[in-house]
Amino acid sequence: MSILVNKDTKVIVQGFTGREGTFHSEQCLKYGTNIVAGVTPNKGGEQHLGLPIFNTVKEAVNETKATVSLIFVPPRFVADAIMEAASAKIELAVVITENAPIKDIQMAKDYSTKNGMQILGPNCPGIITADECKIGIMPANIFKKGSIGVISKSGTLTYEVSHQIAQEGLGVSTAIGIGGDPIIGLSFKDLLFMFENDKNTEAMVLIGEIGGDLEIQAASFIKENINKPVVAFIAGQTAPKGKRMGHAGAIISGSSGSAKEKMDALEKAGVSVVISPADIGKAIKLSLN
Amino acid sequence: MNIHEYQVKKIFKAYNLPIPKGTIITNYHDSIDSAIEIGGKMWVIKAQIHSGGRGLAGGVKLAHSLNEVEQICKDMLGSRLITNQTGPEGKLVEKVYIERGVKIMYELYIAIALDRSLEMPVIMASNEGGVEIEKTAETNPEKIVKIAIDPTIGFQDFHGRELAFKLSIPKDDVPRFVNFAKILYKIYMQDDAELIEINPLVKTKNGNYLALDGKMGLDDSALYRHRELEELRDRHEEDLVESEAKEYGLSYVKLDGNVGCMVNGAGLAMATMDIISYSKGQAANFLDVGGGASAKTVSKGFDIILRDKNVKAIFVNIFGGIVRCDRIANGILEATKNVNITVPVIVRLDGTNAEIGSKLLKEANISNLIVASSLKDGAQKAVSAAKE
Numbered sequence: 001m002s003i004l005v006n007k008d009t010k011v012i013v014q015g016f017t018g019r020e021g022t023f024h025s026e027q028c029l030k031y032g033t034n035i036v037a038g039v040t041p042n043k044g045g046e047q048h049l050g051l052p053i054f055n056t057v058k059e060a061v062n063e064t065k066a067t068v069s070l071i072f073v074p075p076r077f078v079a080d081a082i083m084e085a086a087s088a089k090i091e092l093a094v095v096i097t098e099n100a101p102i103k104d105i106q107m108a109k110d111y112s113t114k115n116g117m118q119i120l121g122p123n124c125p126g127i128i129t130a131d132e133c134k135i136g137i138m139p140a141n142i143f144k145k146g147s148i149g150v151i152s153k154s155g156t157l158t159y160e161v162s163h164q165i166a167q168e169g170l171g172v173s174t175a176i177g178i179g180g181d182p183i184i185g186l187s188f189k190d191l192l193f194m195f196e197n198d199k200n201t202e203a204m205v206l207i208g209e210i211g212g213d214l215e216i217q218a219a220s221f222i223k224e225n226i227n228k229p230v231v232a233f234i235a236g237q238t239a240p241k242g243k244r245m246g247h248a249g250a251i252i253s254g255s256s257g258s259a260k261e262k263m264d265a266l267e268k269a270g271v272s273v274v275i276s277p278a279d280i281g282k283a284i285k286l287s288l289n
Numbered sequence: 290m291n292i293h294e295y296q297v298k299k300i301f302k303a304y305n306l307p308i309p310k311g312t313i314i315t316n317y318h319d320s321i322d323s324a325i326e327i328g329g330k331m332w333v334i335k336a337q338i339h340s341g342g343r344g345l346a347g348g349v350k351l352a353h354s355l356n357e358v359e360q361i362c363k364d365m366l367g368s369r370l371i372t373n374q375t376g377p378e379g380k381l382v383e384k385v386y387i388e389r390g391v392k393i394m395y396e397l398y399i400a401i402a403l404d405r406s407l408e409m410p411v412i413m414a415s416n417e418g419g420v421e422i423e424k425t426a427e428t429n430p431e432k433i434v435k436i437a438i439d440p441t442i443g444f445q446d447f448h449g450r451e452l453a454f455k456l457s458i459p460k461d462d463v464p465r466f467v468n469f470a471k472i473l474y475k476i477y478m479q480d481d482a483e484l485i486e487i488n489p490l491v492k493t494k495n496g497n498y499l500a501l502d503g504k505m506g507l508d509d510s511a512l513y514r515h516r517e518l519e520e521l522r523d524r525h526e527e528d529l530v531e532s533e534a535k536e537y538g539l540s541y542v543k544l545d546g547n548v549g550c551m552v553n554g555a556g557l558a559m560a561t562m563d564i565i566s567y568s569k570g571q572a573a574n575f576l577d578v579g580g581g582a583s584a585k586t587v588s589k590g591f592d593i594i595l596r597d598k599n600v601k602a603i604f605v606n607i608f609g610g611i612v613r614c615d616r617i618a619n620g621i622l623e624a625t626k627n628v629n630i631t632v633p634v635i636v637r638l639d640g641t642n643a644e645i646g647s648k649l650l651k652e653a654n655i656s657n658l659i660v661a662s663s664l665k666d667g668a669q670k671a672v673s674a675a676k677e
Contacts, residue, residue, distance in 0.1 A: 075510060101511035103481055106408055106440060125610065139610050139641045154556020159608045159640055160664065180555070183408050209556055212405045235559040238566040239575070240544065276567045277560035278665035 002129040002174045003149065003194040003201070004092060004118075005068060011135055012060045012090075013038045014081045015072035017048050020096070024072070024137050025049055031140045033133040036064040057088040067091040070126070070135050078122060079104035086117040094135050095121035095185070105183045112185070119185025125155035125177035136177070146171020148284055149195035151188055152207035153180045153214075157235060157277070161205055164281025170288075173201045180209060188218035196226050203229040203287050205280060206271070210236035211257045219265035229287035230271045233280050234259040290507045292521045293337045295386045297503030300480065306472045308500050311388035313337070320362035321355050323387050331390030333501075334361045338380040339526045341504070342372035348382070351390060358387065383525060391499060396489035397456065398422050398433075399470065401477045409437045410477060412444075412470060414452050422488055444474035462492060469498050480518060481511035530593060537589045538579045546571025547675045549594040549603040549632075551587070553578050553612045561606045564664060570672030573600045580611040587620020591628045604671035605636045606664065607646075614638040614646030622653050633674040635659045637667035 011028075015021040016038025026049060029035055037052050037060045044055030054060040057069065069085040071078065071093055078097045085093045086108075093112065100122045112119055120127055126136015130145040142159055144166040152158040158177050165172060176191055178184055188206055195201045204226075208215035215234060222230055237259040267273045274283045295313045302308055312323040324332050336348035343349050348370045352358040362385055371379035397414060404411040415433045417425045425432055434455040436448050449467030458466050469490065477485050484506040491501050512519045524532065534541035540555065544562070548570050552558035555577050562572040574597065576590055594603055607617050617638065624630065634657060638646045650658060659674065661667030 076513060099510040101481060101514075102403060102483070102508050103440075103478070103511065109408065110441065137611055142640060152556070154554055154560075155610060156552075156554030156557035156608045157560055159610055160557060160560070163608070163639060182403060182405050207556070209559060217406070233560070235556045235563060237563045238572065239559055239562065240542075275563075276665070277564050278663065278668070 002132065003191065003198050004174065004176075005127055005129050005133050005135055007032065007034065007129075007132040009034060009068055009133055009135075010064060010066040011035045011068045011070055011133075012057065012064065012066040013070045013072065014057065014085065015074075016040050016053060017043060018072055021072040022049070024096075025070075027140065028070070028134050028136075031134040033135060036066050057084045057090065061088045061090065068135060069093050071095045071097060073097060075099045075101070079108040082108040082119065083111050086112040086115040089115070090117055092118045092120065093185070094124075094126045095119060095179075096124065096126060096137055097121070098123040100181070102182050105181065109183060109185060120176065121179040121181075121185060123181045124179035124184075125158060127174065127176045128172075129174045130172050138175070138177070142166060143175060144171035146173065147200060147202040148172050149191070149198070149201040149204040150175035150207070151191045151195075151204065152177050153209050154207060154235060157207045157233075160277065161207060161233075161280050164278075165205075165284060168281045168285045170281075170285065173198060180211075182212065187214045189221035192218060192222065192226055192230070196228055201228070203231065203284060205284055206230060206232040206266075208232065208234045208262055210234070210239055210259050210262075213257065215262040216265050219262075219269040219271070222266070222271060223269040231274060231280060231283045231287055232263075232266045232271045233274045233277055234262045234266075235277070237263075237275070290509055290512065290522055291339045291526070292505055292507065292518075293339065293384070293523065294335060294503055295337055295384070296521045297505045298500070300476060300505070301500055301503055304472050304476050306469065306476070306500060307497055308503075309389045309391055311386055313384055313386050314362065315366070315384050317359060317362040317366050320359045320387060324352075324355055324358045327387060327389045329389045332358050333388045333390050334358065334365060335386045335388065336365050336370050336382040337384040337386055338370055338375070338382060339523070340370070340372045340374045340380060342374050343370065346370055346372040348372065362387070381525070391491065391501070392494040394492040394494055396491045396501075398488045399473065399490050400484065400486035400488070401473060401482070402484045404437060407437045409439055410474070411435050411437045412448070412452065412474065414456055414470075416456055438474060440478065443478070444471050446471070462498075465498050480505075480515060481508045482506065483508050530596065534576075534589075534593055537586045538581050539586060539590055539593070540575070540577040540579065541593055542575040543597060544572050544574050545599075546573045547599045547601040548671050549573045549576075549597070549600040551576050551578060551590050551594065551603065551605045553580075553582060553607050553609070557606065557608060561604065561664075561668070564668040565604065565672060568668045568672045570668070570675060573597055578612065578617075582612045582620070583616055584620040584623045587617055588624040588627055590620075591624040591630060595628060595630065595632070600632060601675035602632050602671045603630075603634045604667055605634060606667055607638050607640070609638070609640030609642060609646075611641075613642045614640060615642040615649060618646035618649040621650065621658075625653075625655055630657065633657045633659055635661050635667050635671040635674060637661040637664065
């Protein structure tokens with residue numbers, strides 16, 4: 001067990017034949033991910049990496065019964081790609097593309113919700129269920145199989161934490177990067193709830209950062225709905241106010257969205273909040289006792 | 290991307306949103322002619338810099354005569370304006386906007402921004418406009434009326450009426466207000482704005498609604514479809530070093546400490562600043578090398594970090610994913626050839642090709658290069674090296 005994806009999940013790749021799409025699809029296939037086809041308009045009928053290419057997501061889904069789409073298309077086409085996946089009854093779109101216009105994602109998410117499709121990202125490293133399947137761009141070898149659920153806004157901090165977990169002799173059930181953009185698909189609370197109901201997950205780690213209020217929402221959700229231990233770290237405790245730090249979401253406006261506010265809210269919800277990013281692994285081990 | 294007030298007003302005008310008559314000048318010799326052309330007996334002179342709080346800082350002044358117009362323009366142009374948002378160094382005023390003064394019946398605050406929780410644009414309006422609006426938001430949040438607009442249906446008249454009635458706008462003015470808000474929403478959506486703010490929107494003694502101020506922030510990711518807006522970028526408003534870094538795919542922000550940082554990923558870069566502080570040091574900068582880091586960009590990163598004379602040690606913290614550690618190592622080696630690195634460099638490499646990277650560094654045998662085994666080890670070594 002794990003959440004959202006496992007070794008049987010059938011995956012298609014939109015933007016399959018591009019440079020990024022090709023490189024990362026190869027890596028995913030090597031990991032054992034069940035990629036069944038790719039979609040590149042005007043290349044339908046051809047083969048790539050030994051797999052069939054379709055012109056449309058609908059055809060790909062009809063032929064392969066895929067339920068997840070991994071999306072690598074350039075930012076100006078990403079909303080179109082997400083909505084095409086939703087209209088083809090894909091269940092989960094994993095959107096790696098960064099620099100997507102906010103308005104486009106707002107519209108694409110709205111349409112996806114109406115069609116029952118969930119989104120991870122945009123601007124995220126994807127999702128990995130250790131030793132089963134990797135749908136994204138993370139370096140596979142740092143993820144050891146275990147019972148910790150990882151949810152993070154930041155890609156590289158997902159790696160850092162999963163590495164620390166391994167060093168403690170533990171491993172991850174599923175690790176997920178949700179992305180740091182102003183509007184994203186699945187958020188902390190959605191995924192915490194899935195982990196709560198996953199019998200192979202014993203504890204969760206939440207990696208947030210300054211900006212927005214997803215961590216605050218997660219705090220009140222944890223209070224009401226989560227019984228498994230949760231460890232949290234918020235990046236940007238020392239970031240100066242009003243400075244933009246690369247992620248569109250990482251903007252502090254007034255007091256709302258600061259690291260302190262988020263850490264306090266999580267602490268009050270019973271979460272073990274770590275101040276130093278080097279202590280996350282240790283805190284997880286402690287939380288299991 | 291932020292744009293200047295006079296540019297915002299040009300956009301307003303193109304959408305038929307009423308603004309006072311005004312002209313932009315860069316030389317005070319043009320001020321009297323401009324004021325005569327604008328007409329009237331009272332003029333407002335406004336410093337054009339990207340910052341809020343101009344009014345309180347002396348960047349917005351009233352003139353009652355042509356001589357006064359000239360004097361104010363002369364004083365303002367070429368001066369540095371220090372507001373509560375610019376930092377102590379202030380910002381150079383290169384342009385001023387001269388505008389016809391108006392007699393005001395009442396004023397309002399109106400703005401549109403994305404509400405990240407609702408995932409929809411929200412229109413905010415208040416009777417308590419003016420320079421104290423941020424204070425109002427803190428102390429009397431109920432005085433700011435907010436309505437979320439679902440983009441599926443867009444701005445409807447009922448949204449505008451609801452705002453107008455909650456603000457107790459005189460009933461003869463309600464249609465005018467509704468129309469004004471509708472146009473503002475249209476601009477917000479069509480131009481991919483992140484924020485539009487008018488503070489104040491006024492009703493004049495002549496009975497017109499006028500936008501006396503205008504602020505707009507645009508979604509950088511959407512600029513590709515607004516070439517005409519991209520041209521409004523004012524390079525002088527952007528930090529030179531930050532823009533130079535950006536050209537190399539580096540995201541750099543200067544800070545006040547003495548430990549330089551080079552990290553991949555914004556989240557890990559912030560966490561690196563945090564752990565330096567936790568280890569009793571202070572970061573000199575934020576630097577995200579991005580996913581496309583190469584030997585060339587890493588070398589540029591060192592060059593940029595070392596321009597800050599406060600830097601006493603550099604912590605290179607890389608957890609390779611898309612970024613490969615061997616490329617970073619090669620970048621460090623290239624930097625040692627091209628840039629005179631006078632401070633200790635602490636390197637922590639993990640993830641993709643970390644072993645190859647570490648081997649490259651070891652074989653090069655560089656004197657002031659210190660290898661760290663983890664995030665914590667690296668931060669501690671960097672902080673103590675900076676203290677020596």
